[in-house]
Amino acid sequence: xxxxxxxxxxxxxxxxxxxxxxxxxxxxxxxxxxxxxxxxxxxxxxxxxxxxxxxxxxxxxxxxxxxxxxxxxxxxxxxxxxxxxxxxxxxxxxxxxxxxxxxxxxxxxxxxxxxxxxxxxxxxxxxxxxxxxxxxxxxxxxxxxxxxxxxxxxxxxxxxxxxxxxxxxxxxxxxxxxxxxxxxxxxxxxxxxxxxxxxxxxxxxxxxxxxxxxxxxxxxxxxxxxxxxxxxxxxxxxxxxxxxxxxxxxxxxxxxxxxxxxxxxxxxxxxxxxxxxxxxxxxxxxxxxxxxxxxxxxxxxxxxxxxxxxxxxxxxxxxxxxxxxxxxxxxxxxxxxxxxxxxxxxxxxxxxxxxxxxxxxxxxxxxxxxxxxxxxxxxxxxxxxxxxxxxxxxxxxxxxxxxxxxxxxxxxxxxxxxxxxxxxxxxxxxxxxxxxxxxxxxxxxxxxxxxxxxxxxxxxxxxxxxxxxxxxxx
Amino acid sequence: xxxxxxxxxxxxxxxxxxxxxxxxxxxxxxxxxxxxxxxxxxxxxxxxxxxxxxxxxxxxxxxxxxxxxxxxxxxxxxxxxxxxxxxxxxxxxxxxxxxxxxxxxxxxxxxxxxxxxxxxxxxxxxxxxxxxxxxxxxxxxxxxxxxxxxxxxxxxxxxxxxxxxxxxxxxx
Numbered sequence: 161x162x163x164x165x166x167x168x169x170x171x172x173x174x175x176x177x178x179x180x181x182x183x184x185x186x187x188x189x190x191x192x193x194x195x196x197x198x199x200x201x202x203x204x205x206x207x208x209x210x211x212x213x214x215x216x217x218x219x220x221x222x223x224x225x226x227x228x229x230x231x232x233x234x235x236x237x238x239x240x241x242x243x244x245x246x247x248x249x250x251x252x253x254x255x256x257x258x259x260x261x262x263x264x265x266x267x268x269x270x271x272x273x274x275x276x277x278x279x280x281x282x283x284x285x286x287x288x289x290x291x292x293x294x295x296x297x298x299x300x301x302x303x304x305x306x307x308x309x310x311x312x313x314x315x316x317x318x319x320x321x322x323x324x325x326x327x328x329x330x331x332x333x334x335x336x337x338x339x340x341x342x343x344x345x346x347x348x349x350x351x352x353x354x355x356x357x358x359x360x361x362x363x364x365x366x367x368x369x370x371x372x373x374x375x376x377x378x379x380x381x382x383x384x385x386x387x388x389x390x391x392x393x394x395x396x397x398x399x400x401x402x403x404x405x406x407x408x409x410x411x412x413x414x415x416x417x418x419x420x421x422x423x424x425x426x427x428x429x430x431x432x433x434x435x436x437x438x439x440x441x442x443x444x445x446x447x448x449x450x451x452x453x454x455x456x457x458x459x460x461x462x463x464x465x466x467x468x469x470x471x472x473x474x475x476x477x478x479x480x481x482x483x484x485x486x487x488x489x490x491x492x493x494x495x496x497x498x499x500x501x502x503x504x505x506x507x508x509x510x511x512x513x514x515x516x517x518x519x520x521x522x523x524x525x526x527x528x529x530x531x532x533x534x535x536x537x538x539x540x541x542x543x544x545x546x547x548x549x550x551x552x553x554x555x556x557x558x559x560x561x562x563x564x565x566x567x568x569x570x571x572x573x574x575x576x577x578x579x580x581x582x583x584x585x586x587x588x589x590x591x592x593x594x595x596x597x598x599x600x601x602x603x604x605x606x607x608x609x610x611x612x613x614x615x616x617x618x619x620x621x622x623x624x625x626x627x628x629x630x631x632x633x634x
Numbered sequence: 635x636x637x638x639x640x641x642x643x644x645x646x647x648x649x650x651x652x653x654x655x656x657x658x659x660x661x662x663x664x665x666x667x668x669x670x671x672x673x674x675x676x677x678x679x680x681x682x683x684x685x686x687x688x689x690x691x692x693x694x695x696x697x698x699x700x701x702x703x704x705x706x707x708x709x710x711x712x713x714x715x716x717x718x719x720x721x722x723x724x725x726x727x728x729x730x731x732x733x734x735x736x737x738x739x740x741x742x743x744x745x746x747x748x749x750x751x752x753x754x755x756x757x758x759x760x761x762x763x764x765x766x767x768x769x770x771x772x773x774x775x776x777x778x779x780x781x782x783x784x785x786x787x788x789x790x791x792x793x794x795x796x797x798x799x800x801x802x803x804x805x806x
Binding site (some may be wrong): 191192193196317324325326327328329330331332334335338339342345346349350353356357360361363364365376377378379380381382383384385386387388389390391392393394395398399402403405406409413416613614616617620621 | 646647666667668669670671672673674676677680682685687688691705706709710713714716718721725728729731732734735736738739741742743745746749750752753754755756757758759760761762763764767768769770771
């Protein structure tokens with residue numbers, strides 16, 4: 161938000177050294193008009209061939225997923241590889257994976273805003289969009305997992321005619337329903353409210369009637385009045401203040417789905433912080449992947465600079481190491497607890513039939529990010545791209561390892577079994593990626609990827625003060 | 635209907651701010667300022683009262699909290715005390731997560747709703763364009779001459795370096 165973005169310039173306008181030391185957040189000192197033009201131009205032009213190619217792939221994946229889900233619902237969840245012992249597998253893995261991805265957006269827009277990290281401006285909008293789409297993908301899986309998605313509304317408490325009958329308010333699964341729907345709603349409000357001034361810019365420069373009408377409807381008559389801006393800034397701060405603890409609560413509550421059970425490998429107090437760190441890590445991995453593609457496809461290299469990518473790489477390194485530390489802590493606690501079931505669960509993870517999944521997770525999440533200690537590697541685009549993809553893979557496997565390895569060895573060896581996904585499950589996962597990328601590609605096509613007004617605040621404030629230092633401080 | 639107003643367009647933040655301060659010193663009432671981005675120093679320069687939005691957030695949050703506690707206590711303790719593993723029906727700690735979520739939900743929705751309502755922003759709101767490019771790169775200061783002669787306000791705006799000055803409404 162520009163209030164804080166512009167503050168340091170105001171507090172020390174006499175210190176030109178400060179301007180010299182930091183590389184600019186936006187390259188090349190564009191004028192305010194240039195910013196609207198450059199961000200909005202791709203929305204007027206015909207999409208590039210690259211965009212069409214990506215869109216075709218995404219829609220195909222989405223259709224494959226839709227076909228798989230239709231078949232599964234028509235036939236029953238017997239079409240999945242689930243069995244008596246492994247009752248949660250691919251679907252819940254995918255659910256936790258997508259919810260995790262959904263954490264970076266709000267973290268960037270809320271927590272980094274409260275910490276006054278100016279570099280977040282360029283990437284906040286697309287990260288928030290990513291959050292919303294990821295939470296939508298996440299929400300699909302529990303609904304499908306129920307087997308009868310048309311009764312999904314049963315998870316909501318509402319007065320009914322079945323005698324006194326309520327949902328179980330003491331169940332973490334129900335907490336999840338509230339946490340995720342609240343998170344989705346607040347993220348959506350935050351994203352939309354943040355976009356109103358930009359929609360007004362688009363409305364005012366739109367040539368076609370349909371575009372002008374649509375942008376006009378959604379920009380709610382915004383006219384740039386400072387009385388409105390003043391309240392707007394307060395609203396952004398309030399929403400950020402509310403969203404920041406919300407981000408932490410969501411994945412903590414998701415982790416309680418596991419932690420409040422008595423399954424070895426799940427029953428641990430480490431889970432909430434461990435899940436939150438993992439969520440931020442995976443979210444930043446996905447933001448990195450998307451932004452590397454977006455800045456290329458939409459020609460936004462000036463706004464999403466190496467500085468932003470490097471800052472995100474540092475967060476990847478930090479959170480990856482935190483996650484790795486949690487993996488090791490889990491092992492230590494299993495040994496230190498003296499509980500043979502706990503010990504077995506962890507030894508089995510690392511050396512049992514799913515050891516390949518465990519070591520994939522370890523390599524992608526703990527070892528690979530260590531490359532980012534090197535400045536040369538973390539400023540190399542190909543390296544960042546590969547690392548971000550591996551982080552996504554690693555974090556998917558983390559959830560797979562947690563869920564499947566803990567479940568496939570029951571307390572009773574007679575119920576031990578193995579789980580392997582069917583083609584239907586794989587197609588459903590593919591479909592969720594299809595949905596995610598379809599929505600994201602539509603977003604970069606029709607809405608401004610970069611918050612123009614925030615960038616203007618950063619650029620305008622700085623330019624104006626360096627040019628008119630006397631005037632501003634008369 | 636039209637109140638007489640005098641508009642001055644500026645090309646950047648600093649000259650706008652200087653003009654706002656100057657106009658207030660000269661005792662002109664500032665109708666509003668239009669800018670492509672929020673300018674922090676303007677709140678003080680225009681003498682705006684601090685928004686009361688945080689109180690709405692507080693009230694919304696409290697309403698959410700009370701509603702969540704009432705819902706859970708009614709559902710799980712009074713109306714349908716289900717025995718889950720022999721735990722007491724009124725296990726208040728287990729009600730915390732949902733209470734937190736509903737507090738945040740109602741606080742957020744009521745703040746956003748109050749903001750839109752107070753700022754009169756809605757899908758069919760008419761767009762008043764005071765000057766071309768006001769959402770793009772133009773800063774507009776609107777003075778309300780109220781009693782003083784509009785010509786004096788126009789003169790002041792020209793003096794402070796406005797690139798374009800216009801008198802709206804009034805008798806004309």
